[in-house]
Amino acid sequence: MGNWDWQVFLQDPGGEYPSYLQWMLSAWGWTVSVALLALIVALVLGSLIGIIRTLPDSPWLVRFGNAWVELFRNIPLLVQIFLWYHVIPALIPAMKGVPSFILVVLALGFFTSARIAEQVRSGIQALPKGQRYAGMAVGFTTAQYYRYVILPMAYRIIIPPLTSETMNIFKNSSVAFAVSVAELTMFAMQAQEETSRGIEVYLAVTACYVVSALAINRLMAFIEKKTRVPGFIVSASAGGGGH
């Protein structure tokens, strides 16, 4: 272990950045941007799909939601990224020239939306039926009782699985290396090749990922504590898992 050379991070890679350290920090920024933007896409789409899967008396919407989840859950993320990058621009001319960063955000967002939809659905279904009826009884429309009665509780219930999904999205953003987005994993592979200092480079990149994961974990725990409704504890069997 004595022959580590951390000065490798001060060397000049001879490109856009004056040192490998600055390159890595920029790559970390790309990882965070990909992950956060994909998270927004996934939360919006996932909530929508999750909600329509629980709507009463709309079997076709429910079927559409189920099909969405099955489609995006049963194809590996890397294959989905290749579909967005190689296939969709060729089939849909309007998607030509879209930068790979955007395509990766969409791919990761759609992939994760299926998992979030599953969690939103199980969060809503974990609530007692009486909540829905109470909303109807006071004369709310469907949109109103979702907005004021069901969703506020359902989102609180699914904060723990959402936390692990948010951590997953950071980890999964590493797959963007495959279409040359300049994020951390891409940096790790290139810097390892150029400097032959693989251990130092990988250790630093791994540390970046671990720090990101810890930060999200703490942030979500804070949100959970802030939004807690006193005396109301519902255990949800929301689907988690995955990498």
Add this chain to the structure above:
Amino acid sequence: MMNLDLSFYNWDVISNFVVKGFYFSIMLTIVATIGGVIFGTLLALMRLSGKKWLDAPAALYVNGMRSIPLVMVILWFFLLVPASFYALFGSVGSNYRSEISAVITFVAFEAAYFSEIMRAGIQSIPRGQVNAGQAVGMTYGQNMRLIVLPQAFRNMLPVLLTQTIILFQDTSLVYAIGAYDMLKGFETAGKNFGRPIEAYLLAAVVYFVMCYALSWLVKRLHKKIAIIR
């Protein structure tokens, strides 16, 4: 709108490029599942042993693995597994470095995930079962092997199999070190015939059909087990 060349979809292309990768993906999934469950169970037992010197390193390993992206773990092992290890496999070792490294990586990585599942499974067994085993004079090892683990394993079978489906999807990530799996097979075929779009589409369909069929089977199994309980 460009036209798809359907003549790309023929058995020659499949058998020349894809089948080899398909076998590797399946082999990797099976070996990683079996190895992962074995090491995962050991890790779970360490974590539940109540002894800090066993619990702490196991927890560090499991939480560490679970907070790093799989692609980074694949890169780490590819970097760290020494050349002398591949030499143990003779000429296979020099020709299939990425593949051997991938197998080791997946066993080590999945062990962390399987250990969490097995831990939950062991904890789901009522305390009375363990006490009953002790009462008839069983040692810790006998108690685990004959009473706790068989039940824990059966209770967790659907979850273990769901994890295996995720594992199968994740085998595509060996792309990072250029191992020849099913996705690589499709990609190579697409490159050789200048038909990447057709190749990626077919890859997506094949992965989808396999994963969908498997998760349907797991759902049925889940129902069956639920009735027995």
